[in-house]
Amino acid sequence: MNCSLIRFKDIGDEIEGFLIPIEAERNVTFQIKRVYYIYGVKQDVIRGYHAHKSLEQVLICVNGSVKIKVDDGTETEIITLDKPHTGCYIGPGIWREMYEFSQNSVLLVIASAFFDENDYIRDYNDFVQYKKTQKI
Numbered sequence: 470m471n472c473s474l475i476r477f478k479d480i481g482d483e484i485e486g487f488l489i490p491i492e493a494e495r496n497v498t499f500q501i502k503r504v505y506y507i508y509g510v511k512q513d514v515i516r517g518y519h520a521h522k523s524l525e526q527v528l529i530c531v532n533g534s535v536k537i538k539v540d541d542g543t544e545t546e547i548i549t550l551d552k553p554h555t556g557c558y559i560g561p562g563i564w565r566e567m568y569e570f571s572q573n574s575v576l577l578v579i580a581s582a583f584f585d586e587n588d589y590i591r592d593y594n595d596f597v598q599y600k601k602t603q604k605i
């Protein structure tokens with residue numbers, strides 16, 4: 470699966486608090502072109518329902534928790550993000566659904582490219598077909 474957890478090094482301690490630097494092509498493997506964040510999601514809402522053709526992203530739940538279902542067309546995994554020092558890298562060709570956002574959760578996303586709707590596959594059947602063409 471083109472998806473993995475990243476444990477960021479946190480600088481600091483339990484008294485003073487922690488700081489985590491995120492640096493392009495260092496602890497995030499790609500060049501960072503865009504950062505966005507998702508907040509205020511009600512607990513029964515599911516977001517995502519899409520894959521990207523070429524975008525690489527790292528998702529970090531900087532407050533609260535969220536579950537992410539990732540699917541490469543063959544297998545699925547469920548990842549819980551609930552620590553500000555842990556990110557989830559999601560590469561191209563992975564269907565994702567984000568759900569069970571806790572109250573006050575903030576999901577920070579670091580992306581390798583500017584927003585481009587043409588990079589999205591938003592229909593699951595199209596995703597399955599796309600994965601078949603990628604295998605040829």
Ligand code: T46
Binds near residue numbers: 503518528584
């Ligand atoms: C992803 C997951 C983790 C923009 O105009 N600019 C942006 O940079 C983004 C990310 C979105 N938008 C627009 C497109 C839609 O009209 O904002 C609206 C909501 O986007 P979407 O429904 O795609 O949001 P999510 O939460 O389902 O997915 C987002 C990202 O789009 C996606 O790349 O991997 O977060």
